[in-house]
Amino acid sequence: MAKPASLRAYLASTARSESQAVKRLRRLQACGVLSQKDCDHRLARTLPERPVGELVWFHVARIQSVPAALELLETLREERPGLACLLTTVDPLPEHITLLANVIHMPLPDECTVVVKRFLDHWQPDALGWIGDGFRPSLLWHAQEAQIASVAIAAPDCALDIDTRFLLPALRHITLSRFDHVIAGNEAQAAVWRRMGAEGREVDVLGPLEEGTLSHRFEEYGFTELSREIGTRPTWFAANLCAGEVSDILKSHATVMRRAHRLLLIATFNDDAARDTFERQAANAGLRIAHRRDLTPITEEIQILIADPGIDENALWYRAAPTSFLGASLTQDGGTSPNDAVGYGSAIVHGSHVFNHANAYARLSAAKAARLVRSDTDLSEAVRELLAPDAAAVAANAAWAVMSSGAEVSTRTADLLHDLLDVREAIDG
Structure with missing residues (x-):
């Protein structure tokens, strides 16, 4: 796939020697901002073993959306009980959040070409749900190159910002066009996605993904x-x-x-x-x-x-x-x-x-x-x-x-992810 000039320039900047990324992260570690484990994971080193079978990757841009992401995973598991999940965030998880079984939490890898490729080669996710904003140009480009089906999922209070140290002309447009499908929060967001190159059939206006998976576990016993x-x-x-x-x-x-x-x-x-x-x-x-x-x-x-x-x-x-x-x-x-x-x-x-x-x-x-x-x-x-x-x-x-209303968004988003996972399963089979 031909790379636009802005993307080529950006990828060239992120293809810097891995040693530079190591030095920067080691400085953060020395200041007490990162642990050794965090440094290794952001460099995609000493990663946990990949679970066997299907793996969905959720990146959650803002911590407050993690509970909604876990509810979405529970909805997916109603039909795919063995589905494993890689959950990435930029910030650490608060103590009150309890992860579900077979969920691996990691920090998002450093935006460095060598690190990104190592991360994707190790995890080989079957689908990506990017919840919120903070889009990473290099990571999303290489995910598309690896033929990982991806969905951008709107979250509350999130715009369509990309997470880069510098912004080149058209880089936002190029980054947002990496997604196979979009769940937009409203018509205004949908219009932006379409201007960024998403075709009408690829954009569903459902509302943001929010907590709201209503309980249905009640039993009449007692x-x-x-x-x-x-x-x-x-x-x-x-x-x-x-x-x-x-x-x-x-x-x-x-x-x-x-x-x-x-x-x-x-x-x-x-x-x-x-x-x-x-x-x-x-x-x-x-x-x-x-x-x-x-x-x-x-x-x-x-x-x-x-x-x-x-x-x-x-x-x-x-x-x-x-x-x-x-x-x-x-x-x-x-x-x-x-x-x-x-x-x-x-x-x-x-x-x-x-x-x-x-x-x-x-x-x-x-x-x-x-x-x-x-x-x-x-x-x-x-x-x-x-x-x-x-x-x-x-x-x-x-x-x-x-x-x-939150449950409806979660259910319809899960249906879309099921379709993408089914396609991946058919291709792999």
């Missing part, structure tokens, strides 16, 4: 019995509580019970320390507790049900409780994903510290589909208002409408 025990009692669920939230939750519960005397609180916790703190403070307040693991009947006298820490039954609690407070959000712990609560039809209440899932909460907030609280007083008011069945249903339906 729900009928639980519903019978709870009966008509008003119920709310406090999920994934941290120790610093315990006092506010218990104060709110006690406050709302002054008017709703039969109110039941179901609680799960971030860790054992939070659960111990909760039990101690609840006992001191004279609240009557039952433990799910003891199979204690939920009689009218029980005011709090503590879930079994050894079993993930959140689906059950989101179904049983019309309203859920999503924990780790009144404290500086980054919040709990709202996806399961939305998927199982529970109205959402949360604190202001939800930076781990900022995009999802921003969308819910914009649609007034979640209730933000900052204190036990705010929480009491929110729970009391949402005890009205109509109010909880309206909030839950609004949240469903918001998050299901």
